[in-house]
Amino acid sequence: xxxxxxxATPGVRLRTLTxxxxxxxxxxxxxxxxxxxDASIPEGNERSLVVRAEANGGSALLTGDIxxxxxxxxxxxxxxxIDVDVLKVAHHGSRGxxxxxxxxxxxxxxxxxxxxxxxxxxHPAPEALARLRERSIGLLRTDRHGAVHLRFRPRxxxxxxxxxxx
Numbered sequence: 131x132x133x134x135x136x137x138a139t140p141g142v143r144l145r146t147l148t149x150x151x152x153x154x155x156x157x158x159x160x161x162x163x164x165x166x167x168d169a170s171i172p173e174g175n176e177r178s179l180v181v182r183a184e185a186n187g188g189s190a191l192l193t194g195d196i197x198x199x200x201x202x203x204x205x206x207x208x209x210x211x212i213d214v215d216v217l218k219v220a221h222h223g224s225r226g227x228x229x230x231x232x233x234x235x236x237x238x239x240x241x242x243x244x245x246x247x248x249x250x251x252x253h254p255a256p257e258a259l260a261r262l263r264e265r266s267i268g269l270l271r272t273d274r275h276g277a278v279h280l281r282f283r284p285r286x287x288x289x290x291x292x293x294x295x296x
Contacts, residue, residue, distance in 0.1 A: 147179060149207070159184045163191075163208045164200055175221060176200045182211055188282035191236060193220035193227075201232040212236050215288060216280060219243045219262070223254025223271075228261050240268040240288065242280070247273045 137144050151162040164180035171177055178194030191214045196204075201220065204212055217238035220227040222245040241262050245253040254271065262269055270278045276294020283289055 157185045161211070163211055164196065164204055166203070166207065171199075171203075178220075180204060182214065186282045186284050187286040188216070188288055189214040190216040190218065190280070190282075191238070192218045195221045196227075197221060197224070198226045198229060201227070201229050205232055205235050209235050215239050215286065217241045217267075219254070219258065221253075222249070222251070223258040224251070225255035225257050227255075228258045230261055230264075233261055233265055233267070238267055240270060240280070240290070242278050243269065243271045243273070245271065245273045249273070 136142055147162045148165055148167045149163055153160045161182045162179065163182055165171055165177045175195040175197055176199050178196045178200070179192075180194060180196060180200070181192040183190045183192060191212055197220070212232075212235055214236060215238060217228075217233075217236050217240070219241050223243040228241075243254045243258075254273075259269070270290065270292070272278060275292045277292070279291040279293065281289040281291070
């Protein structure tokens, strides 16, 4: 498995991250919001790492592959922290991602869906896209646009680059 290969690399340290961990990487301030230390959450997608990233007055929520249970948990435990400018939509925009309650708390200006063109799962799901559309959230999709580059400029401005589009 890929994790084992990485941990065998010289100089690599394995560190388990849970809610509350913080780090600075260059100009970025990172805070782990999920998973909680609570061991009752089973291994798998619901334990995906959720990171709030901030730079230049802008913020993004990187949600991994979380599903409904984790979205509800984030809403309950981290409601203020999940209000961001950009949401990386969970689980490639699957049917169970981006619940209305969650989106209403996050209130992103933009959402990015990372999904392969013609993927066999049908991601992003029409239901998830409809919930984003209902809230007038600007949508960027890797299956349509290719790579999506977001640059956080001073005072919260966000520059969007779609290098794959002509």
